[in-house]
């Protein structure tokens with residue numbers, strides 16, 4: 001049996017869920033995407049073959065594919081909040097194609113593994129493209145590529161190393177020297193960038209709202225329905241404050257909150273990261289900025305700053321991390337990061353000094369220590385695609401889809417690769433876990449220097 005399954009299958013009888021998601025109300029993408037009426041919350045009792053927990057990118061993909069593979073079954077998709085309000089709607093909108101193994105000296109590592117991750121990401125992009133086109137989802141999807149930019153010597157070394165990795169993988173890139181960068185991105189802040197053409201930029205909340213509103217007819221989506229207890233067995237009972245569901249099979253796609261359901265405890269870490277978005281730039285401000293009208297920059301240092309210039313002419317700044325084991329938003333952190341975002345913004349955009357942020361928000365990523373995710377069985381009749389590690393747009397889309405394919409009996413090289421991967425590794429118990437994660441986050445952010 002593959003390593004991942006041997007490690008994680010265990011007997012679980014039932015759990016009361018102690019922590020439920022509670023994201024902040026500051027996400028610009030959510031408020032700026034098309035308004036929709038959320039589907040009603042579940043009430044009463046329902047019997048169904050399948051339940052999927054969490055209507056983020058992973059859950060939406062899993063529910064859609066289950067419904068297609070089992071057209072005679074009802075697939076119930078339960079979401080604690082509104083669709084688009086969770087992390088899937090509050091990320092930076094980079095649907096990334098290339099693998100980036102931060103543990104490997106050339107950020108690619110084993111070419112065979114990197115090649116499979118590339119195939120997974122490309123398959124996810126193809127799914128996103130197809131669904132956006134088929135259902136006319138207005139999510140500002142742009143196949144514009146991304147810049148990975150550096151300012152510190154350490155960052156420049158990362159770009160050189162990644163370039164060697166991309167050569168090994170046969171992937172295209174362009175090196176852009178600092179003097180040429182303002183023509184691309186307006187700011188003269190960076191010393192060098194690696195442009196890779198395969199990333200798709202999009203409006204994440206608009207994407208997930210559109211995906212939710214185009215689900216097949218045999219998916220019953222209930223929003224505002226946080227599951228608060230589970231009894232496992234031949235039939236699984238899910239309870240919430242207005243009712244319950246009995247299902248044959250449970251699919252967990254709720255990222256780090258899967259720990260609350262009794263699985264992968266201490267292995268899925270809710271690490272928050274934060275973003276701020278300016279008001280719309282005026283025509284004269286856009287002219288002062290210069291460069292291309294839409295772009296996305298990721299940092300050379302993983303603890304550095306992500307930037308977007310959006311199609312509606314706002315600037316987005318993302319940086320800062322905090323470990324919040326309860327998975328909930330925290331106002332103290334939001335206040336703190338707003339100050340840090342202002343500092344990062346002013347360094348990069350002195351020509352647009354003082355342009356206000358209209359939105360500041362945070363969101364949880366399901367991080368794992370070895371950057372591996374879980375795919376496959378968790379217990380009898382319980383399955384999961386979990387641990388997005390900050391790359392859920394492509395990873396969540398493809399693992400949700402392939403988990404449903406695997407449940408329908410399909411096998412192919414991508415499924416075999418995911419099922420056979422090692423899965424998230426163990427961490428020390430509390431209080432050592434929090435001390436270790438917080439220590440690493442603080443040290444990483446300090447060492448990022450001007451990259452942050």
Ligand SMILES: Cc1cc2nc3c(=O)[nH]c(=O)nc-3n(C[C@H](O)[C@H](O)[C@H](O)COP(=O)(O)OP(=O)(O)OC[C@H]3O[C@@H](n4cnc5c(N)ncnc54)[C@H](O)[C@@H]3O)c2cc1C
Pocket residue numbers: 017020021053054055056057058059078079080081085086087088089090091092093094095096225226227228253254255257272273274275318362363364365366387388389390391392393394395396
């Ligand atoms: C600021 C920020 C920037 C990011 N940038 C990028 C990026 O550019 N590109 C990228 O690929 N990724 C990015 N990420 C990561 C990306 O957002 C995640 O990888 C992605 O959201 C994971 O999707 P998911 O569906 O697995 O989980 P989630 O989006 O977390 O969805 C899980 C859902 O489960 C629900 N849930 C949890 N518990 C329960 C319960 N008990 N009952 C019912 N529902 C429950 C939650 O409400 C949530 O909606 C970023 C994240 C943040 C926060």
